[in-house]
Structure formats: C-alpha cells, structure tokens
C-alpha cells in the first residue's frame with residue numbers, strides 16, 4: 024500500500040529527493056507524492072518534476088495523514104533545515120525516511136526519521152544516522168560512524184571509522200574525515216577539507232590539511248538546537 028508524502032521545500036535538494044522517490048516507486052510502489060510546500064510566493068502552483076507546489080509551510084496541517092520530509096538547506100544557511108523542523112513541530116513518527124534504491128545500507132546501520140540518502144550513498148556497518156540528515160550522492164560512511172540530527176553531507180564525502188558529526192554540521196562536497204575525529208555541532212567543513220583533527224562546534228574549517236577559517240555566522244540558539252521534535 025502506498026502512503027501520501029509531502030516534501031517541504033521546492034529547491035534543488037527537494038527536487039533531488041522527489042527524483043529518489045520516483046526511483047523508489049519504480050522498484051516498489053511506496054509513496055504517493057502529493058506535492059511540495061514552499062513559502063516562496065513565486066513558486067506557488069509551479070510544477071517541479073513529478074509534483075506541484077501546493078502552498079506555504081503553514082498549510083502542512085491540511086496534510087495530517089501524509090508523511091513529511093524536510094528538504095531545505097544550503098551552504099550559506101546550513102542550519103535552515105533544523106529551524107524548519109523546529110517550526111513545524113511535528114512528531115518523529117510523521118517523518119518519512121527516503122533511501123534511494125541505489126544506496127547501500129549495511130548490517131547494523133540505523134537511519135532516522137526525515138533523513139534522505141541519495142543514490143550511491145554507502146553505509147558499511149554499524150553506522151548511525153540521525154533524524155533530518157541530508158546525504159548527497161556518493162557519500163561513504165564506515166563502521167561505527169555517528170551522524171547526529173540535521174547534518175548535511177555533501178556529495179562524495181568520506182568518513183573514516185568511529186567519526187562523530189554533531190547536530191546541524193555541514194560537510195562540504197568531497198570532505199574527508201580521519202577515523203575517530205569529531206566534528207562539532209553546527210560546524211562547517213569546506214569542499215575537499217582533509218580533516219585530521221577534531222573541529223569545535225560552529226567553526227568553519229577547510230583546506231588540506233583542514234584549518235580553521237573562522238566561525239559560522241549562525242549560533243545554535245538561532246537554529247533552535249537542540250531539536251526537541253527530532254527526539255526518537
């Protein structure tokens with residue numbers, strides 16, 4: 024039986040998630056994608072791929088029987104997804120987990136509600152991915168990695184074993200993280216960052232080897248972290 028699905032946001036990541044939903048349905052009919060919710064009036068009613076923008080986020084209550092996935096966020100405002108989840112205030116059981124059929128989830132791995140894994144993502148073994156995590160194609164997580172809620176993982180990121188990524192962090196495309204390293208909550212790794220040491224919360228690091236560039240402009244408080252609605 025298929026279930027109704029609403030995607031919150033209608034930007035690039037939302038459309039990528041819609042494509043993953045279509046791919047999933049091709050393998051086994053799972054979701055009936057009802058549409059996107061987006062606050063941009065210019066997008067109202069527009070069709071993006073398989074569905075239309077149904078209205079602003081405030082209309083989410085009209086879809087009380089649908090599952091929801093929040094697909095907003097970009098490197099310039101990497102905590103926006105956390106804020107939207109907080110604003111919606113939905114319980115964890117309302118959120119869909121979308122795993123592209125070409126992703127690989129190994130033994131002992133957990134993937135939380137509201138999380139999206141795009142094509143060719145690999146979780147080897149005993150990886151824990153929290154709620155509302157966005158993972159772009161070809162990211163590789165290895166044994167015992169822990170990724171907390173609302174993290175964004177760019178395309179081609181690779182984590183060594185036993186890495187921990189704190190809530191709301193952003194890992195730029197192609198970043199590499201050495202085994203057992205911790206990246207703090209809200210931190211941002213630049214594209215290709217070769218991360219050899221722990222990164223404190225809310226700092227920006229980049230380069231090879233990665234070094235501190237500065238602090239992020241958004242605080243945990245501004246992002247509504249920690250997230251009560253992500254509790255599992």
Ligand SMILES: CC(C)(COP(=O)(O)OP(=O)(O)OC[C@H]1O[C@@H](n2cnc3c(N)ncnc32)[C@H](O)[C@@H]1OP(=O)(O)O)[C@@H](O)C(=O)NCCC(=O)NCCS
Pocket residue numbers: 098159176177178194195196211212213214215216227228229230231236
């Ligand atoms: C790290 C990052 C956040 C810095 O952005 P920014 O604050 O706008 O910084 P700037 O572009 O002004 O660059 C500041 C300095 O850092 C350097 N720098 C920026 N990004 C870098 C990177 N990824 N690696 C190495 N150095 C980098 C710049 O060359 C510049 O150096 P300079 O002062 O010696 O000239 C950004 O470049 C980045 O990598 N974002 C991630 C984007 C991403 O992954 N997109 C894919 C989405 S899936």
